[in-house]
Amino acid sequence: MNDGAVAPGGDLEIETAEGGLILRGDATLAHLGRLRDALSGANGSIDISEVDRLDSAGSWALVAARDSRDLRIFGGSRAHEDILDAVSSAWPKPDPEKSSRRSPLDRLEALGRKMADAGKFFSALSGYLGLFLARLFASILHPKTFRFTALAHHCQDVGLKAVPIVALMAFLIGIVLAFQGAAQLRQFGAEVFVVDLIAVSVLRELGVLLTAIIVAGRTASSFTAAIGSMKMREEVDAMRTLGVDPADALIVPRVLALLLMLPILGLIADVSGLLGGALMSWLELGISPAMFRTRLVEGTDVAHVFVGLVKTPVFALIIGIVGCHAGMQVKGNAESLGIMTSKAVVTAIFMVIVADALFSIFFAELGI
Template sequence: MSDTPPVSDRPCDVILDGDRLRLAGHLTIDALQTFDRAAAAELARRAVVIDITETDAVDTAGAWLLVALAGQGQGGRADIHGASSHQSQLIDTVRANMPPPEAGSETTGGMNDRLARLGGRIHGGAGAAVELVSFLGQVVATIGGIILHPRRLRLTSVVHHCQEVGWNAVPIVTLMSFLIGVVLAFQGAAQLSQFGAEVFVVDLIAISILRELGILLTAIIVAGRSGSAFTAAIGSMKMREEIDAMRTLGLDPVTILVVPRVLALIVMLPALGLIADVAGLLGGAVMAWVDLGVSPAAFQARLVGNTDLWHFGVGMIKAPFFALIIGIIGCYEGMKVGGNAESLGRLTSTSVVLSIFMVIVMDAMFSIFFAVVGV
């Protein structure tokens, strides 16, 4: 019996001749089982040309190895010489289907590269902002069309989403606001008692809750609770191609999916803000009574006598704008979901983060505006 190994099992020899790396033998999946890839990669780093003239057989595994070695040559790209037409076609096919390099493997580069990446991010952010504003205009135009033709409004859907974003959120909003009122009263009393001004804790609680914290924290909770739900629901429909099916049937996804959710938020967020204000004041009153001895009657008298109604009005004016931001961003990110679960999770997280960020930015803009007009 002959000891000569089968053709597919013959090993491949690697020889470095100056800046030319010569491969001789077979580059097949069976022969590569004993091939020393680390040693070949080390030699390939000093090569400009990879010569496979003496190579007898190359399959897909061998072509992948050749492309990998060529990518490690001097300058990041060594030329492959000596391939037959069939081998060249196979190598080109493998090279075209190689996975892209990992994002973390990119070099830092010089200042020009950093500026280019910064410019790319700014350009991408500007493009996303334009798309978001365009989506907002589409939703507003659709709502305008519904106002002119009220029969287009899907009232059942609006009522359902009002229950989901409003009524079902009452417990968490109430508890959060009550605890915030308790914390404000406790911390305010600790500081004001040093100056004998404990009674002013009522003013601190009233202004903080009614003007800022009540509606702002409510909007943040709604963004995390309902905004993410909007993205997940619409994104799941996008993954299952239900939205494409709607368009095929001549139905407008914005009218059916987006407008009811946005309208429900615009209606229910002010109501949730009112509940948050009442719960926050109640929590502050309880803590002021327990810690400072301010009776509920005294708390109410100072609250009514020293608190301007505009403090409550400022908070309520913000509510519809916060609701519009949360609804538009949540639905917009849902519409961007692709055909895989990874994009659904990523865009759901993006929806929550972007909604909260934009709500805080809008609150800051309102604060500056009301300070300028003296409200």
Template sequence: MAARQERIEFGLSETGAEAVLSLSGALSIRTVSVLRQRFAALGFDRSLVVDLAGVERIDTAGAWLLVDLEARAQAAGGSFGLRNVSDTTALLLDNVRQARPEREDRPAAARGIQALLEQIGRAVVGGLRYFADLTGFLGLFLARLGRVLRHPSQFRLTALVAHCEDVGLRAVPIVALMSFLIGVVLAFQGSEQLRQFGAEVFVVDLIAISVLRELGILLTAIIVAGRTASAFTAAIGSMKMREEIDAMRTLGLDPGVMLFVPRILALLLMLPILGLIADFMGLFGGALMAWLELGISPSMFVTRLIEGTGVGHLLVGLVKAPAFALIIGVVGCHAGMQVKGNAESLGRMTSGAVVAAIFAVILADALFSVFFAKVGI
């Protein structure tokens, strides 16, 4: 009940160019609102002194009011001072001053060709640094893989099997459905165009080459990048947030052997298998649509597929799978190790890993296509 009866008295006396504010009572959170309204009508273009001789109690809210009054007086070009300040009050005022947020006046953003070139330069340098970090992380994986091959007792077979199930087996339904629909779309769209020239039979070649060389493994890698890169980043990032990785190092366990090698090896093993499933389902979807739309029987489709499509197209697609697997695994694990100690960082790095992995996969596929075109494969 005593706290509710707190009062503050306000007195103003002027002596020449100086105004003296005399306060008495409790300068606390229950009285600052009244004082702030009264102080709002004061002018701060002169010398202002606050006398605290009659103040019986002051808390953080009262100290904030005095510090705010001091800042307003200084901003208006006047002077501000305090009288009869106890040591405890002075210490409280100093703490409030240090905790008071300071407004940062950011310089205006530069414009023009020079600013544009600077932004481009910074982006290029940042991209090169990121590529260098990924290269170093790839080297770390290869080094830890070499250690595991020299010392098989360190290999975590159970973790590899678990990650193979998560990366490969659980991705089969979505990969198969996606590839089947892609084959259906290719057959339908191809038949519409080739029918104009009476070359409907060549829709088989269109489906086979498109699925086996490019779309089968590329779209599979994109789906796996969305599923797996985010999963790797989230799992490793959560472990880093909970300081489990630091605990592993304290126990003498290498995170590269325990975390990175099983995950990336699982991708290396399962992505080619998923690619084969995608190729089969893509051809199956294309054959079904060609049968329904063009009347090409399954036996004719298989005959045309064997005669017009070499096994080289299948090998070209499968050769890309290990490279895509390395890209997805390295990007996901690297992003997980960059997570800081908060959930915002985890979400940002997870989404960034997905974008980076998909972009890197598409870029690598373009480079493979150019390379195979140059060598005539």
């Protein structure tokens, strides 16, 4: 028995019955608005036994109402059931919520993936190092193919232009060491040993290490940006098309310039650090420049200078290879260039510090 009125709508009639809705006629796209309005307030079941035509739009409205309001659809023909099943199977399913708690196996898998990625990265860096050495050896055998102009340009960019910031940094580090050392050693009446503190700290560790960190931030980013921009503009592909080896033109001059310039920058940092320490020792402790020089010559072993400078070629290789490798990994968009530039700086600084720590352990075991 009906408890509602029949709502005619052209070819679609929607009748409100005691158990739900009864549809008659065409449940198609042309009547989608009326159909959705009627289904939004439906309860119980929907009888589609008298529906003549049912398309995907009508099926979508029925399936949406059934899933959201837990309605029952019945009475449809075989064709109606097929189209309803097709719409149901294509209905988007929400992604399952990921558990916030990770099992030990998941953590082990994540660690393994990170270790595998790190292994691939260091393998790629080793490949670029081998490529540089191979191309450098070939250039030595055939000097006419070497790009001396590019080398001179990069030596100026990497070395000469970095002298002011390196010298100022080392000078200030020497001042800080002298000031802090004087404050501590004065308590024991051993102010004169501040010269030894400055000499060992600057010559053995801080002068070269901080120089390498500054060069890593300045030069690794420059290498990545320059090579990455060429990759974005497809200049590297054009070089290969013209028969020019990108390693010869882009990698060898840059890394070789670092190998030549970083030891010189390290020496400049050592001298500037000692000058800053001498100045602060004179002002704070009254140690004259002549006394500072005498104590420096008598109490400082030349091995400290050797230990500091022997690290510079390794630091130069790390910075140059990391910067060039990152530049060659840039894709064809500006976002990739920014990501790889930042990654090159962080990676170069991290690897320089790790290498310095390994050098410290190595020389300590040798007793140098």
